[in-house]
Each structure stands twice: as C-alpha cells, then as structure tokens.
Amino acid sequence: MDDNSIFIEKLRVSGLRPTKQRLEICKLLFDRKKTFHFSINELAEIFKKERKKKISLATLYNTVHSFKKKGFLKEISVNSEKSYFDTNTSNHHHFLDVNTNELIDLKKDDVDKIRIKKILPGKKIKSIEVLVKIENSN
C-alpha cells in the first residue's frame, strides 16, 4: 500500500478534501526529490501515457489552480506560449533554455541579491523574479 497520509494531511489542513484524483496529483507532483516544472498539458500527458490514470482535464485545471491558490505551486510565465507551474514555492529564480524551452531552478546563492533603487510612492515590492534566458553557445 502506498502511504498517502502526508498528502491527506496536507490537503485536509488546507481545506481541500483528499480525493482520489488530488492524491494522485500530489503523488505525481510532490513525491520527488527535485523540483518539477510542468504545464497543465504536460501533466495531462503524463497521466494518460505514463500512469494510465484518467483524470479529466477539467480536474487537472481545477486542482492545479487550487494548489496554486493554497501555495503548493508557483506559476511562472516565461513567454506568451507557455506557462509553467513549479513545485518549488520558495523564493528563487530561473534559467530558461530557449533551445529546449526547459526551465531550470537557480538556487538562492546562484544570484546576487537584487537591489531595486527606485521606489514608487504608495507601493511596496511584493516579489522580484529573475528569468535568465540561456542558449547554446557556439
């Protein structure tokens, strides 16, 4: 038997019912060592082809968005064609390989602290996101 108790708890605490589908999605997204970057379409493909589980597209959309709202996922728009979700919700930046369209996490100390000198009256900084586009050298 697979042990879902962590995910059941995680969902319950956040006010989401631990349904079969949500647990499947949790296992896929969060039961891994490395950060996972995905689009909803890729997620759907994985369930269909690799895992042979049929979770409707609507549920994937609903779930990913509610996970985002609960802070389990972060959304990253890299360009107009593609939007990724990131299982690493800590403050961090990204490489985007423009040849493969792959996102790669940058660790905190891979990037010097960013200082913004301009301030706008009545506004405060909410987040700072750095996207470093990389390409094949040669």
Added chain:
Amino acid sequence: MDDNSIFIEKLRVSGLRPTKQRLEICKLLFDRKKTFHFSINELAEIFKKERKKKISLATLYNTVHSFKKKGFLKEISVNSEKSYFDTNTSNHHHFLDVNTNELIDLKKDDVDKIRIKKILPGKKIKSIEVLVKIENSN
C-alpha cells in the same frame, strides 16, 4: 500633412513595405516621448475608439509580430493572462503593479547589475529579465 518619412524609411530599411496600416501603427506606437506598453487587444481598442481607424485584428497581429521580429518591439510576459509589447527595446527591467496590471519601465541604474554565478556547460546567457511585482502599501 503629417510627416511619415522617418517611419517610411524605418520600414523600408527593415524590408517591410510602408503601407497605410503600418504607418498608422508606427505613428501610434513610436511617435511619443515615453515608452508605451500594450497588448494587442488594447491596440485594437485604441484604433477603434480613439482614432476611428479600422485596421483589422489580423493586421494588428501580423504587424506587431513582424515589428517584434524586426526588433522594433519587445515582448514581455508578466503572467499567464497577459502579454505586453514594449516600445523600449533596450535592455531594461520592469515593475508590474499587480493592483492595476500596469507595467512600468525601470531604468538601467534603477537595478544593480545582476550577477549569475551558475553556468551551464555548452550554454551562454542570452538575456536577463527582472520583473519586480509591486502592490499598494497601505
């Protein structure tokens, strides 16, 4: 008579025929002091409501994309809902006011030079884009 000779030249040099529609779009986009940030939909609205010119949506899409390809415009994706084009094609960063969804240019010296310590073999850095999300501070 309005003097379009600069735009006619600009288009011709880049290999685009200076058509009525393209010149109208040039005037709207480039005949201004401050940087202009827009979505294609907003552009369509301006032509329809403010300028009473009917340029088909297809042409706006075509033109904006060819202007982007020629380097007259830069595209900035700020979130999954919205993608902006920027008439300022120099290297610079942005504020995004999440309350109004407004983009604001940061000047070069508003942000310290970003140093990326990580390098990936066979890859080189193409660009570094910083998006600073700001919100009402109250």
Added chain:
DNA sequence: ATGTAGATTATAATGATTCTAAACTAGTGT
C-alpha cells in the same frame, strides 16, 4: 445510514490567436 457541500466529469462555451483565400496595393519595369 443519510444528507449535503464539495468534487469530478463530459461536454459546451468562450476567447485569444492563427489560418485561409480572396481582394487590394506598393513598387518595378515597360
């Protein structure tokens, strides 16, 4: 066991973008 609010689902609806193919036009040569 029952009731009910919350979830899932297939499908339809929407909305943004791209495609198509016909009509139009800028620029060239005559």
Added chain:
DNA sequence: ACACTAGTTTAGAATCATTATAATCTACAT
C-alpha cells in the same frame, strides 16, 4: 501611364487553450 507581381490586408473560418455548465458522484459530519 499601364500592367505585372510579390507582398499585404481583410473578413471570416478554424484552432487551441482555458473556463463554465450541470449532471453525477463522493467525502465526511450527523
């Protein structure tokens, strides 16, 4: 001035991703 051609514009159709709908199902409190 005229005609030719490749490039451009256009309305409308097609496509694709995402969201809405409403019927069915399920977790879970009572």
